[in-house]
Amino acid sequence: MEILVTGATGNVGRNVVRQLAEAGAEVRALTRSPRTAEFPRGVRVVAGDLTRPDSLADALKGIDRMFLFPVAETARDVVASARQAGVRRIVVLSSGAVTMGFDHDFHLPVERAVEASGLEWTHVRPGEFAMNKLALWGPSIRAESVVRDPNPDLAWYPVHERDIADVATLALLEGGHDGRAYTLNGPDMLSHRRQVELIAEAIGQEIRFDVMSRDEAREIYRAQGGFAAANADFLLGFEDYSGNETDSQALDEFGPTTADSMEIDPAAADSTAAGSMPTAEAVTGVPARTFAQWARDHAQEFLPG
Known part of the structure; x- marks a missing residue:
């Protein structure tokens, strides 16, 4: 085989x-x-x-x-x-x-x-890849020990790429997975600010969080290139998942919605607002890796040179 x-x-x-x-x-x-x-x-x-x-x-x-x-x-x-x-x-x-x-x-x-x-x-x-934060925030953390983001309280359940691979590997090697669709998230709902704190703990240095407007963030992402530039409009709520322009007035008043960003504002809901989120544990029997573990696994990639 x-x-x-x-x-x-x-x-x-x-x-x-x-x-x-x-x-x-x-x-x-x-x-x-x-x-x-x-x-x-x-x-x-x-x-x-x-x-x-x-x-x-x-x-x-x-x-x-x-x-x-x-x-x-x-x-x-x-x-x-x-x-x-x-x-x-x-x-x-x-x-x-x-x-x-x-x-x-x-x-x-x-x-x-x-x-x-x-x-x-x-x-x-x-769901949301934890690796996205390395692509988005890595350059500014390495260069200036800062994250610039318009949504410090926006939150979701970032998933470790190794959890995704664990499930895919089992489905390739074992029987019993035919006809199944496995939705995978991380185990913890974390705001952007908390994610930055966990990265700071992993690399052993302070990271400043600068809150800015969505327009300012879009310019930074576009100038950064790569993943950040390619996904700036979606990640910042200027367009939906299919690439259609969103209602900018509503976004400015209420912020990105769950449907736009697949994230939610924990200030407007408790930590269980999104319901029970499935993780790799349901398939592998092993607790899903936390964002803190992901940050430790990638600590060197957030450091200069």
Whole structure:
């Protein structure tokens, strides 16, 4: 049994590759840049691009199971190629936004393509990635020991990427997960201010929290580039999950809503306002990793040089 991991250099994919290799599975890691990718010993690295399904033929030969990174535009063709090649099981990296009914264009089409294939399937639907805060706040913490953010009290349950990989790995290796969709969150509802405090504790230095307007934050994110620039409008509530412009007047008066940001204001509700949030523990039997643990795991990445 050989398993293909697509998106193998991503935050989740690289952990899935490592965990499968540690479990003794035969692993094939798909990447667009095989010459520069680094994986554990014994992992076979193959070239391919999910945006070009015709590039996957060699990568899919002999594959029994597949971890699928979501690319909506080509999902049907990729899944058809996988089925034709003999793949029997696909585990999809999806999103908690599907569970909450916000996602109709990005992850949901991938789920539907896999379900329509007749293959065994499992959807892994993480909520907010804790790793997003490294992409958003890491540059300013490294350079100035400061976080600039318009919403100190906005809160959600950031999930550790290793929890997501744990669930995906079990679904690839074990039976009993066919036809299941697992929504995953972190164990604690934490405001942005509290998350910054936990990062400060992990790196052993004070981090200043500067509150600014949404417009100021958008300019900073856009200038920062990368993930911050690409997602600034959504993260700051200027557009919804599908990229549609939101009501700026309502946002200025009430702040980002749960539907816009998948976060809530704990000042307006108690800590259980969002209900009981599912974590990886329901699948793995192991308590979900906390944000404090995530911050310790990535402490060095918040430090200069």
